Structures are given as C-alpha cells and as structure tokens.
Amino acid sequence: MHLKHMTMSQFNNMENINGVIIPIGSTEAHGPHCPYGTDFLIPEEISNRLASLRSDLLIAPTINYGASWNLGFFPGTINISSETLTKYLVEIGSGFLKWSIDNIVIMNGHGGNNPAIRIAAQHLADKGAKVLVIDWWLDYQEEILEICTTKGHAGEDETSVMLAIDDTLVDMSLSLSNPNIPIGKVYTSKISNKVLENAMTGDATKATREKGEKVLSLVVAKIGELLDKYFAGIYTEKK
Numbered sequence: 001m002h003l004k005h006m007t008m009s010q011f012n013n014m015e016n017i018n019g020v021i022i023p024i025g026s027t028e029a030h031g032p033h034c035p036y037g038t039d040f041l042i043p044e045e046i047s048n049r050l051a052s053l054r055s056d057l058l059i060a061p062t063i064n065y066g067a068s069w070n071l072g073f074f075p076g077t078i079n080i081s082s083e084t085l086t087k088y089l090v091e092i093g094s095g096f097l098k099w100s101i102d103n104i105v106i107m108n109g110h111g112g113n114n115p116a117i118r119i120a121a122q123h124l125a126d127k128g129a130k131v132l133v134i135d136w137w138l139d140y141q142e143e144i145l146e147i148c149t150t151k152g153h154a155g156e157d158e159t160s161v162m163l164a165i166d167d168t169l170v171d172m173s174l175s176l177s178n179p180n181i182p183i184g185k186v187y188t189s190k191i192s193n194k195v196l197e198n199a200m201t202g203d204a205t206k207a208t209r210e211k212g213e214k215v216l217s218l219v220v221a222k223i224g225e226l227l228d229k230y231f232a233g234i235y236t237e238k239k
C-alpha cells in the first residue's frame with residue numbers, strides 16, 4: 001500500500017500493516033549515461049516490488065534529495081547537508097511513530113546518505129522505533145558480484161539495474177569506465193574530480209538489462225526474507 005495514493009479513511013482502516021518502508025536516494029549526477037534520479041528510482045522500484053508481493057507494508061513517499069557533498073562538483077547535483085537530512089529523517093520517522101507505526105525500514109539507494117541515516121536511526125530508536133536500514137548495493141554485494149563483475153557509482157551494477165527499471169532513461173552509447181580509485185579516505189574539495197571522474201566509478205560499459213533484472217530479483221528476495229525476521233522481532237542470529 002502506498003501512502004501517497006491512500007485516503008485518510010483508508011489509513012484509519014488499515015489492518016495487518018507490519019511496518020513502513022521509506023525509500024530514500026539523491027538527486028545527483030550519475031555519469032553521462034544514467035539519470036539524476038538513479039539513487040531514488042532504484043529503492044523505489046525495490047519497495048514497489050516488495051509491496052506487490054506482500055500486503056503488510058506501507059510504502060511512504062520517497063525522499064528524492066540526499067547528501068551528495070562529494071558529487072556537488074558536477075552540474076545538476078543538489079546537495080542536502082547530512083545535518084539537515086538527519087533532522088528531516090528523524091521528523092519523518094517520528095511522524096510514523098506518532099501514528100503507531102514503529103517498524104521503520106529506511107530503503108536507501110545512496111552511499112552519501114549513510115552518516116545521516118545512521119544518526120537518525122539512533123535518535124528514532126531512542127524514541128521507541130525499531131529501525132531497519134537497507135543499503136541494497138552494499139548489503140548484498142557478494143551476491144551481486146556473482147551477477148556483475150564490477151561495482152560503482154553509475155557503474156556496472158547500478159547501470160544494469162537502471163536498464164532493468166527503464167532502459168529509455170539510460171544512454172549506453174555514453175557509458176564509460178573509470179579506473180581511478182582513492183588511496184584512502186581522503187577528504188578534499190578536489191577529490192571528486194578524479195575519483196568520481198565524469199561523475200561515475202567502476203565500469204558501466206559492462207551493464208546489461210538482464211544483469212539488472214537478476215540483481216533486482218535477488219535483492220527483492222533477500223529483503224523479503226530479512227523483513228520476515230525483522231517483523232517477527234528476530235534481530236540476531238548465530239553465524
């Protein structure tokens with residue numbers, strides 16, 4: 001069920017909802033070939049697919065802007081500071097808590113959001129929420145690397161998934177490979193220029209729609225299993 005499509009009477013009469021999923025991404029440059037919305041279109045698609053498989057999820061409207069400091073150098077990128085994003089997330093989460101929804105799943109599609117999401121999750125947990133954070137490209141990277149040979153921002157994995165969602169939004173004739181990797185965790189305003197050369201990392205030229213469909217199916221299945229445990233209150237397991 002999507003909150004953006006529901007009426008107040010439908011909200012009041014909701015039954016058997018186990019939790020809310022809040023998709024979040026960014027509006028930022030994704031190479032010359034992928035759309036600015038890549039990082040929110042993917043978690044939105046994952047959330048939509050989960051909602052079509054099960055009726056116990058409330059899907060919140062997507063947060064389309066995120067913390068994009070390291071891509072702020074590239075035209076069209078809109079950066080929200082981590083401080084502002086943290087506060088925004090806490091207030092959105094608190095809104096769901098107010099209406100007695102305490103299982104809050106943050107479905108993230110963008111690495112730059114991670115500091116804000118983790119701090120917001122701690123604040124929400126202190127208010128009584130049970131927050132599950134999902135970073136699809138990180139949490140299942142081992143399995144994804146059995147489908148794609150490389151990873152990266154607008155790289156093979158992300159571009160493949162975008163092709164599977166809507167190949168009219170991707171221009172593969174402009175896809176590139178970026179061989180530059182950082183020597184370590186260096187923070188300087190100049191670093192994006194090289195490490196994120198052309199606003200991408202990895203090798204987008206290897207992306208295909210088929211790989212993207214496989215990654216999406218894998219991630220949706222894995223998250224489905226995770227949600228079953230999380231909703232049952234199972235937060236740990238033995239190795």
Ligand SMILES: [Zn+2]
Nearest residue numbers: 038039153154
């Ligand atoms: Zn991205």
